[in-house]
Amino acid sequence: MSDATNDLVIYGSPVSPFVRKVAAVCLEKGVGFDVEPVNVFDPPQWFKDISPMKRIPVLRDRSIAAEGVDGTIADLVGNLRLHRGQASRACALPR
Ligand SMILES: N[C@@H](CCC(=O)N[C@@H](CS)C(=O)NCC(=O)O)C(=O)O
Numbered sequence: 001m002s003d004a005t006n007d008l009v010i011y012g013s014p015v016s017p018f019v020r021k022v023a024a025v026c027l028e029k030g031v032g033f034d035v036e037p038v039n040v041f042d043p044p045q046w047f048k049d050i051s052p053m054k055r056i057p058v059l060r061d062r063s064i065a066a067e068g069v070d071g072t073i074a075d076l077v078g079n080l081r082l083h084r085g086q087a088s089r090a091c092a093l094p095r
Contacts, residue, residue: 005032005034006032006033006034006062007032007061007062007063008026008031008032008033008034008059008060008061008062009033009034009035009036009059009060009062010022010023010026010033010034010035010036010057010058010059010060011035011036011038011047011050011051011056011057011058011059011060012035012037012038012040012056012057012058013037013038013039013040013056014035014037016056016057018056018057019035019056019057022057022059023035038056038058040054040055040056
C-alpha cells in the first residue's frame with residue numbers, strides 16, 4: 001500500500017469508470033482522497049475480505065477504526081452522511 005496522506009482511500013483501478021465517479025465526487029466536494037490500485041482479476045486476500053464480490057471501488061475512511069464503528073450499520077450510515085452520502089461503498093478496518 002502507498003503512503004497514506006488522506007483519511008479517504010479509494011481502492012480500485014484508476015481506469016474504472018466507477019472508481020472515477022467516486023473520485024470525481026470527492027474532487028467536486030473538495031474532499032481529499034488517495035487511490036490505491038487493486039487488480040480485481042487477482043485481488044489480494046485483504047481486499048476479498050472487505051469486498052467479497054471483488055468489485056471496485058471500495059471507499060475506506062481511515063479515520064474510523066473498526067472498534068469505533070462497533071459493527072453497526074447505523075455507524076456506517078452516519079459515516080456516509082458525513083461525506084454527504086456520495087460514497088458508493090464504505091468499510092471500516094483496523095488502523
Ligand atoms: N455497481 C457496481 C459497480 C462496480 C463494478 O462493477 N466495478 C467493476 C469494475 S469497473 C468490477 O469491480 N468488476 C469486477 C468484477 O465484477 O468481478 C458495484 O459497485 O457493485
